[in-house]
């Protein structure tokens with residue numbers, strides 16, 4: 091039944107009897123700012139973020155859910171934004187890599203910089219946001235927990251060890267910031 095109804099929700103014929111996607115007005119809050127655009131129902135969330143909101147720090151690596159380059163924080167959880175339609179994020183809140191830093195870099199970003207966990211940088215926004223999400227839920231992860239949390243983020247350059255070290259270092263830095271240590 092759903093399969094029969096779906097086409098009439100997605101498109102309708104135009105005057106020449108060609109199929110036209112029905113546009114949907116959607117709104118979402120990204121990095122504390124509201125965005126509202128008309129979109130086709132097939133538009134991916136990653137495309138909305140990059141092409142409508144012009145936040146190109148969110149990368150596209152595979153478009154198939156494998157590489158994690160498109161990771162963002164959706165309602166507090168790390169998700170792959172190429173795996174969600176923009177219309178499904180209507181009314182929700184998202185943080186991208188651009189939203190993580192306030193005036194200064196976030197401690198996770200600083201840790202990636204200071205522990206040389208970046209080479210070409212393509213995977214880095216996704217790695218940082220997955221690490222941020224892990225540390226929100228588990229402020230003192232061990233190495234196995236870090237590797238498990240980053241299993242959906244692929245890096246072609248670093249060999250992963252510097253990234254794991256950076257996440258451990260970020261955990262220490264975040265604890266220091268919380269305690270207001272120098």
Ligand code: FES
Pocket residue numbers: 149150151152153154155156157158159160161170171172173
């Ligand atoms: S672009 Fe989304 S997982 Fe690769």
Ligand code: FES
Pocket residue numbers: 207208209210211212213214244245246247248
């Ligand atoms: S730093 Fe190049 S893909 Fe990770």
